Every structure is written in structure tokens, then in C-alpha cells.
Amino acid sequence: MSAIAREDFAQLVHAEWTKFRTVRGWVIGTVLAGLVIVLFAYLATFAHHDGGLCVGPNPSSGTCQSFSHPGPAIGPGGLPVTDTYYLVHRTLTGDGTITARIDSLTGEAQTGGGGGNGVSVQDLVGAPAAVNEWAKAGLIVAASTRPGAAYAAVMLTGRHGVRMQSDYTGDIAGPDVSALKPRWLRLKRSGPTLTGYASVDGRGWTKVGTARLAGLRGAVQAGLFVTSPPATDLNSPQFFGGEGGANQDATGATATFDRLELHGGWSPAGWSAQDIGANTQLPTLSSVGYQRTDGGLRISGSGDIAPAVAAGYTDEQPLTGVFVGLIFLIVLATMFITAEYRRGLILTTLAATPRRGHVLLAKASVLAAVTFAVGSIACAVSIAIGNHILRVNGNYVYPTSTLTELRVILGTGALLAAVAVLALAVGTALRRSAAAITAVIVLIILPYILATASALPTGPSDWLLRLTPAAGFAIEQTLPEYHQVSYLYDPTGGFYPLAPGLGLAVLGAYALLALLIARRLLLTRDA
């Protein structure tokens, strides 16, 4: 662009901004779109109450005087974790080593199904079953027996071989000795550094991994543990409009340990056993415990030591209004061009500026700037209000870093801006508002509904959120996925198939392509 062309374009943008600013309907519509987003932040949160557990019952009236909202255990990284396992432990002061052989690892599963997601199922007795793929049995060193404590562990898993895991999110795969029996494990502590080893014969040892735990000082609890996470029923039906998530059935695992060897500063007191994190929200089996066997220990556990997936509410909850705001903005953006055709203003506009491509670009710039600003502000306010209401009602809100929060707020603003540009382009191409608005809504909102609130299975739902402009909603995802936790990571549960930026890029590509086609049509067609 030459200097003159740049000045022309600036004037064009100014002209379009004046058109936008001086039509009352457009200003009111934009403000309404912002307000409706905020209003829905309230609608989507006010009815969500977590009654909590009664901790102060009033014996005379039978009512509860005070409630506690325990929420999930919080790990060293500040994120919610699952920390439920059966531990046989001793106190270790200073450096030391623990070695043991695992003779067998067997599984059991909840009988009869049932037990929905997030429902505490404590009194289930299991029946023999295949061992869960992420059942864990091995050696652990933990800062304390409090759920959420810092730890490092070397373990044998149901189907993922030997692993070295630490502080819930750390996971290192070891040599695959799962097919070989017996299996030996060793965990060595020197100061804050823990090293895991594995062996097939107890003589030749392979290092699995090392973990440095900043919070591990002085006396720690170390010993043998067994746990087994709930099995996610990937085939459970989802009903229209139902809450997300598949059914989870409790599982248990039993491991026999022998050839136990301890070196270093172990407490002379004997072993003690503890069911860690028994008050979990996770469905677990009640048949946990340990017994001494000939030269070893048999331990049964149920639960998991892992990051908590999809714990609590996320920013998507208060941002529900974005869908409604989108419809407002789609109508507005489409009319920004179709109204010119309807009223014949387009002839004046194009007579004043024969560079038609620039007219479209100026309109797109004004729309994008306005919707981005209004959308970002509305989203920031929505998240603040919505999360506040959720917390006041006793709910746990999944923690997000400031950077993630900023990405969600500005990203959603960009999403609204991209959809507005898409609507403008489709409106220019079709010139009929009803058809254009329907086309854009069908392109972006319908795929989202089909993917999250209809009877479609996960596979097709994922493809809808990869290929259609609805991929852009991925920018709102704040929950991380963990390969070491088996879970139904589907759109209904708030997990998008594309990374946030990539999803937004798909939407951006649609908007850009539509803009190019619209420009072409505007240049070649009579107004």
C-alpha cells in the first residue's frame, strides 16, 4: 500500500466506524451481546450448589449447623490430585534404599455396574477381573501420609510396564519387564533426590528415572503401596442434554511383595498400614488391606495416585453466554453489509470508494475491533462473576494460571471477532441476511451442539470439532489431558480434539477464506 492508499484506507475505516457508531440498533445490539454473555454467566452458575459434608450436626433438631467443602486434594503444584491408595510404610530419616520383589499383580472390579461419575462408592466389594491398565503396585517415598503430599514412586502397572512417577504429573516409562516374572523394584533416596530401579533377577539393575522433590526434607514415609483407578466405561450411552462424562466403575488390585530389603536410616518401629485418602470422590472398592504372607506381604488397594482429571468447574461454565452473544453478533455483522444492499446504501458506498476490496476490509476491521473489545471485556467480567458465584456456592473451581486465564479471555474475544468477520463475509457473498445468518449459525453453533449435546458418539463428535469453525471453541479449554490417566476425554466433558491455538486457527482460516471469496464476488459482481 502506498502512502495515499494507506490514508484512503484509514478514511474508509473511519467512514465504516461512523456508520457503525451512529446507527442506534448496532450499538444497542453490540452492548446487548456483551450483556447477554454476562447474564448467562449468572444463569449457568447460580443453580450449582455443593452442599458439602456435614461437620457440625445439631443433635436436638437433626439439622446441620456447619458444612465443610473438602474439595479435591491439592498436589505440590497447586493442581487438584487424586491420592487414594493403600500404604504399608515406615519412617525413613535421611538417606536409604528399599528393595522388593513383586510376585503377582491381580485385579478385581466392581460388580454390577452403576456408580456414576463423581459419585462416591465406598462400600463395593469386587469380583476377580483383569487387572486395570493403570493399576499400580510398588515402592513409594512420600513427604507425609496426607493426601496431596509430595512423593516419588517406582511401580509396576497393569499394562504400562514399570514406571517412575513423582508429584502426580511426573511419569517416566521404564524398561518393559511386565511380561517377565518375578519383577524387582528398588527406590533410593539421597536427600531430595529419588532414583527408581527395576530388575528381572534382583542382580542386574536398570535405572528407570530420577525425581528431585524440593519439598522432601528430613523424615519421610516410605514403603509399599497398591492402588487401582476406576475403569472408564467408554461405551456408556450419553443422553441429550445430560451431564458429561462416562460411568466409572471401581476396580481394585492385589499385589504380593517379598524379598523386602531396607538399607539406611529406617525407623526401628515396625510397619504400619494406612488407607490413604479414603474420603475420596473417586469410586473405590472397600476390600483393601494387607496381610503377612510367607516371607512377604499381600496388599490390596483401590484408587489412584495421579492428577485429578476434570475436577471441579472450569471457565467454560461462566462462558456459556458466548453462544448467545455469538448469535447476536452474527445477526449484527451480517446486517452490517446486507442492510446496505437492502437500503441501496451500497451504491453510495461504492461510488464514494471504487476500491471495493478496501470497503470490505474496512468493514471487517471495524467489526473485528469492536467485537474483540466487547467480547473480551464481557468474558473477563463473566469469568470473574461466574467463578465467584460457584465458589460462594461451595463448588471447587479448577485453578488456572493468569496466563491461561488471559488466553481464554482474549482468545474468546478473538473467537467472537473471527465469527463476526465470517458472518460479514458470508453476508457479502449471499447478500441475503436470513440465508447468511443461518449459514453461519449452522456452521459454528450446530456442530458444537451435535458434538456435545446430542447422541453422537465421541469419534464423529471429535471430527466435527476438528473440521468445522466450531473448532475455535477449543480456545476455552483449560483442563489438561494426562496420558497416565484413563478417562473419556470427549467434547461433552470439555476436552477438545485440537489444541486451543490450533482450534482458533481453524476458525480463523474459515473467516479468511470467506473474506477472500466475498472480496472476489464484490469485485466481479454488480452491486
Added chain:
Amino acid sequence: MREALRAEWTKLRTVSTTGWLLLGTIVLTVALGAVVAHAVTYSAGGREDVTKLSLTGVYIGQAIVAILAVQTISAEYSCGLIHVTLVAIPRRPVVLGAKAAILCALVLAAGALAMLGSVLAGRLILPGSGFTIAHGYAPLSLGHGATLRATAGSVLYLALIALLSLGVGTAVREAAVAIGLVLGLLYVFPIIAAVIGGSRLQRHVEQIAPMTAGLAIQDTVNLGHLPISPWAGLGVLAAWATAALLAGGLMLKLRDA
């Protein structure tokens, strides 16, 4: 009334978009249903509602029907034809009634083709996705009572959506606003229902929302889990359509054209 019907029929028949939109309704409905029938896979233990899956196309078909219905009235306003229409037929409720009747007839015909096509597509495609007799799924057939109800009900659903859209279009006149209102009404409620929380409140939203209630007519298994029974759900949508038509008729009667 006969003249009014004829006038409306001529107007709709001679505009090329009518044919395209009706064709679009049929093609997109059958296409979406076929894609879904192809995309689902059989899994042991589950009890999929294959009828409902085959009729998924109604989600997109209703949007095209809404365009047609809104344009039927808004186009008259945008080009001033409404003045001629109202001079020719001064009894305004008759104009709206005639429009509704013609629109209904067209949408019923197109809807019937779309739904029959969807069922046929499902019948041909579903066995390939594993929904075979051996797995306990009989081929889709209109001889099956619930399937017949779901199919016929979906046709009625589309007609009611057309009436609802016509009513809204008459009330607000501006095509862009009308279509935004209609699609908002249809698509936003399921999202609200999914997030509002509190199972009773959620159920109530699903009971009054035009789309979630109306599409209960498509369910053929697990009817006990539905927030509202199939025919009652269609009744809710009919109530929405009636209210919209009454509002539109009233505005038409009271307002200067």
C-alpha cells in the same frame, strides 16, 4: 380465502429460492442422517437409538425450513410487496393464514421426503456400521410403531418449526432479526439445559425448550429417561408455534404495514 391461498401459492411457487430451499432441506437432512449413520459404530452392551441417529438430519433441516418461513413474510416487507398484498386482501389474518397453510403444505411434503430418505439411508447404511440383526438391531422399518411415530413426528416437527418461524418473522418483519431469534430459540436452549445445573431445573428447561421438547418425538428407546413424553413434547412445540403465530397475527393486525 381461496383467492388468498392461490395468491400465496403463486408467490411462493414463482420465487426460485423456494424450490432451492426445499431441495436444500431434503438434501441436507438426508445427508447429515447418512453421515451420522455411517459414523456411529456398534459397541456391545450399549443400546443405541438408531432411529433417532438416522433422523439427526432434522437438526440442520429445521434451519433451512426457518429461512424459507421467515423469507415468506420478510421478503414482502423488504421489497414493499406487503402493501399490494394487503390492498388485495384487506383481511390481514386471512393473509397470514393463507401463508401458513401453503408453507405448511410445502414443508410437510419436503419433510416427508427428507425423513423417508433418512430412514431409507439408515436402513441401508446402519448394518454396515455394525447394527445388524445378529447384534440385536432390526433394520429400520416404518412397520415398527416407534420408528413410524418418530418419522411422522419429525415431519410434523419441521412443519411446526415453519409455523413458529413464520410467526416470529411476521412479528419482527426484519429477516435478520427474525432468523436470529428463531435459531437462538432452537439452538441456545439445549446449551442452557446442559450447563444450568440442578437436575430439576435442567429438566424443566428441557421440557419447555422448543427443540429439546419437540425432538422427544424422535426417541424410540429409554423413553423413561426423557424429560417429556414424545407427543407431549411435540405439543410444547405446537404451543410455541401457536403463540408465535398469534403474536405475528396480532402485530400484523395492529401495526401499519
